[in-house]
Amino acid sequence: MTETTLRLPVEKTYAAEIEALRGVDGARPPGWEMTPRAVVTYLLGGEANGTEITAKYVGDRRLIETAVATLATDRALLLLGVPGTAKSWVSEHIAAAVTGDSTMIVQCTAGTDETQVRYGWNYAQLLAKGPSREALVPTPLFRAMETGKICRLEELTRMGSDVQDTLITVLSEKMMPIPELNDAVYAARGFNIIATANDRDKGVNDLSAALKRRFNVVVLPLPSDMESEIRIVTKRVGEMAQSLDLPLPKNAAEEIARVVTIFRELRGGETLDGKTALKAPSGSLSTAEAIAVMVGGLSHASFFADGSLSAESLAPTVLGAVVKDPVQDKAVLAEYLETVLKKRRDYSDYYSEMSGMV
Ligand SMILES: Nc1ncnc2c1ncn2[C@@H]1O[C@H](COP(=O)(O)OP(=O)(O)OP(=O)(O)O)[C@@H](O)[C@H]1O
Ligand SMILES: [Mg+2]
Known part of the structure; x- marks a missing residue:
């Protein structure tokens, strides 16, 4: 991994902060590289031995404390929430802080089978040598158990x-049998699992009661108020603009506030003043999508316009985020434009851009 890598794992990006936090004294659970308190500081921001720690997650301290405390027990952690509530983001950062490695990751899909969770075989080796440890292909879960890391x-x-x-x-015995070798892998200290799941998706398979009991569930919510949502979007857009080498125009804050307002009103099903009821679109309109809309707009503004953000650059991406179902959501958006935005003088540019598109 070099400077040409598109995105480094967070333990590399925030290596200096992690190093400073590792120096903080205090009791550590076995196998942990820093104290649970330091992990929380890493996520929420603060200071460690003179080094400033930036906030990675904006939200309730109690939630993060519960998540971190869970990992120090024999239960695993399940982060639950609607799409775009930073579940993967939090899971990556916690893994980086606790064990210094966030890369042991299994992406679960309908096609994931046991060999991708437990272990597989290198068939050439298997034929040449028969079942042996050399012929076994470990999965990220297997390697996390062996090395005492967190598997995501x-x-x-x-x-x-x-x-x-x-x-x-794996979760109850902390071991994985390998019957073919009459052997087993025993989890080293520090091993645990952070799973994420969203509760909006279609085609999901509920966890069995036996498995559920082995996870502690922490639900990550959408930001409760406008200010924190603006803070999250501003922070992440700034960071992403920097990593993409896109200049951040002066009026970014103003446009973020307007886009977040539109998102919150449509998501909540009423205007911010609570006076007009609205229909909500089928998509989740998460904070993550607001971030993506802003970054998309920034890219358009810097390559196809004069660089400053305007409704012209943002309206098409806002439209793309809102209209997930071409029939139903278009009607929802058209109604919002006519009953709300049309009457707001400071949104006249959004109104005229978007009403031409729906
Ligand atoms: N409260 C928050 N604090 C900081 N960043 C946030 C917050 N909410 C959302 N984000 C940002 O949203 C982006 C998307 O988050 P992420 O991909 O982790 O969502 P997710 O919950 O895993 O969604 P999905 O269910 O679609 O996988 C990240 O860049 C993250 O920084
Ligand atoms: Mg995710």
Whole structure:
């Protein structure tokens, strides 16, 4: 991994902060590289031995404390929430802080089978030498157990229930049998699992009661108020603009406030003043999408316009985020434009751009 890498794992990007936090004294759970308090500081921001720690997650401290405390027990952590509530983001950062490695990750899909969760075989080796440790292909879960790291399971509920249940032995016995070798791998200290799942998706497979009992669930919410949502979007857009080498225009804050207002009103089903009821579109209109809309707009503004953000650059991406169902959502948006934005003088540019598109 070099400077030409598109995106480094967060333990590399924030290496200096992690190093400073590792120096903080205090009791550590076995296998942890920093104290649970330092992990929370890493996520929420603060200071460690004179080094400023930036905030990675904006939200309730109690939630993050519960998540971190869970990992110090024999239960695994399940981060649940609607799409775009920073589940993967939090899981990556916690893994980086606790064990210095966020890369042991299994993306669970409907096609994930046991060999992608437990271990597979290198068939050339298997034929040449028969079943042996050399012929065994370890999965990220297997390697996390061996090395005492955190394994991240993304979208846990997308894989079949029978495959999910292979985790039960791992979570309750902290070992994985390898019957072919008459052997087993025993988890080293520090090993645990962070799974994420979203509760909006279609085609998910519920966790069995046996597996559910082995996870502590922490629900990550959408930001409760306008200010925190603006803060999250501003922070992430600034960071992403920097990493993409896109200049951030002066009026970014103003446009972020306007886009977040539109998102919050449509998502909540009423105007911010609570006076007009609205229909909500089918998509989730998460904070993550607001971030994506702003970054898309920035790119358009810097390559196709004079660089400053305007409704002209942002309206098409706002439209793309709102209209997920071409018939139903278009009607929802048209109604919002006519009943709300048309009457607001400071949104006349959004109104005219978007009403031409729906
Ligand atoms: N409260 C928050 N604090 C900081 N960043 C946030 C917050 N909410 C959302 N984000 C940002 O949203 C982006 C998307 O988050 P992420 O991909 O982790 O969502 P997710 O919950 O895993 O969604 P999905 O269910 O679609 O996988 C990240 O860049 C993250 O920084
Ligand atoms: Mg995710």
